[in-house]
Amino acid sequence: MLIGVFFILGICRVLYHLPEINENFISYYNGDKYGIVGIISDEPNKKVGYREYEITDDLLIDKQGINKKTYGKILFKGQSYPEYEYGDKLQIECVLQSPKNKDNFNYQKFLALRNIYSVCYPQKIDLLEKNRGNRIMSAILSFKKQLNGLTQRLWVEPQSTLAAGILYGERSGFDTELKDNLSRAGITHIVAVSGYNITIIVWILMGVLIYAGFYRQQAFWICLVLIFLFVVFTGASASAVRAGLMGGLLLLAQQMGRKSDVFRLLVYAATLLALVNPLILVWDVGFQLSFLATIGLIYFTPLLEEKIKYKKFHKKFDFIIKEFMLPTVAATIFTFPLISYSFGYLSLFSVLANVLVIWLIPFLMFFSFISIFLAVVFYPLGQVAAWITNLGLSYVIMVGEKIGGLGFSVINWRIPLLVCLGCYMLLFLIITKSSKL
Secondary structure (H helix, E strand, C coil): CHHHHHHHHHHHHHHHHCCCCCCCEHHHHCCCEEEEEEEECCCCEEECCEEEEEEEEEEEECCCCCEEECECEEEEEEECCCCCCCCCEEEEEEECECCCCECCECHHHHHHCCCEEEEECCCEEEEEECCCCCHHHHHHHHHHHHHHHHHHHHCCCCHHHHHHHHHHCCCCCCCHHHHHHHHHHCCHHHHCCCHHHHHHHHHHHHHHHHHCCCCHHHHHHHHHHHHHHHHHHCCCCHHHHHHHHHHHHHHHHHHCCCHHHHHHHHHHHHHHHHHHCCCHHHHCHHHHHHHHHHHHHHHHHHHHHHHHCCCCCCCCCHHHHHHHHHHHHHHHHHHHHHHHHHHCCEECCHHHHHHHHHHHHHHHHHHHHHHHHHHHHCHHHHHHHHHHHHHHHHHHHHHHHHHHCCCCCEECCCCCHHHHHHHHHHHHHHHHHHCCC
16 A cells, blocks of 8 residues: 555656646747847766757747747757857757657667757857856866866867876867777776766775774775765766765765664655656666666675685685775676666676776875865876876777777677666565675
């Protein structure tokens, strides 16, 4: 009875979240050409050869020049130059269109998560005003822009973009071939603003700090501060906030003794996020992957430790295996089925590639930050630190290119939904038999 009530309430929450498509909502006019006045409401997404802008609609101008007050968001693509910024008020002229899905990627659902139901390719763009956005957000993005400029000076491509991606999720500088190789190797997440990436890095970083001599409580607060800084540097977007929340939950999980409390905490967090945006439960693959990766790290890693604890090599390489290899394997196993179902492919060497590079990411984050900090204080000193960091960045790129470049590194295989659910039923059955959720 109670499950039925919550199910009905969930449906009502989803229906309430979905916009009412009427003459006051911008997507009502998809298919026709209009003039649109609005403000860029998020950080521009820099792509190779073009820019993506999210604009919050304020005014619609029809062919007769009649102004109509409307609301809603539009995603439009513009040229690399001139470049517009967050808070700019623009007037654009274009044909409004509904988003179209691309190959194995459901673009409509991806944009719906951001409440975007219209896209366009402007034939004309006029800048009306500047600095119309939130002042705090503008300050954060301005700082990030300066940070990105300094990163570009310290490293050459693609190392500079990799450093920026690891530090604050910047991915605009990767060429298509390198991006494809990282994806085929299964390590694209290292430059993604996702809970999946943050949870793995936080887990490893906690182990490194404790191994280095910090108390667990000290390591906890250091990681918490770093998560906060990461969220700020990425522009405090919704995906960054969700990623930070999942990372923070993992830290709490490592501080708590009872795993049953940890599981309830994860469920409460998922419920809270679903109340804010209920579409994440079914459409946000990034959130789903981060949730599953967290479960894998907390519950499956100890099981893997139990399986190898009697091996002769275990004591000699205890720290490497326990803090680097096993968490990576656990998280990868728990995300494999969903990746195959959602994206239609399996990276055969994903576990190997992650084991080879994921242990290095916390160190690269730290030394990239140190390089930038030293460059601000005394630029030549920052260059020396950046040269040392460049060795690690080049190593990650090399692993991605070597493994992702193999013709047989990926198989195109989309498992059916029932098979995907069956895999997770089996995994949860394994961990429930071994530990109490």
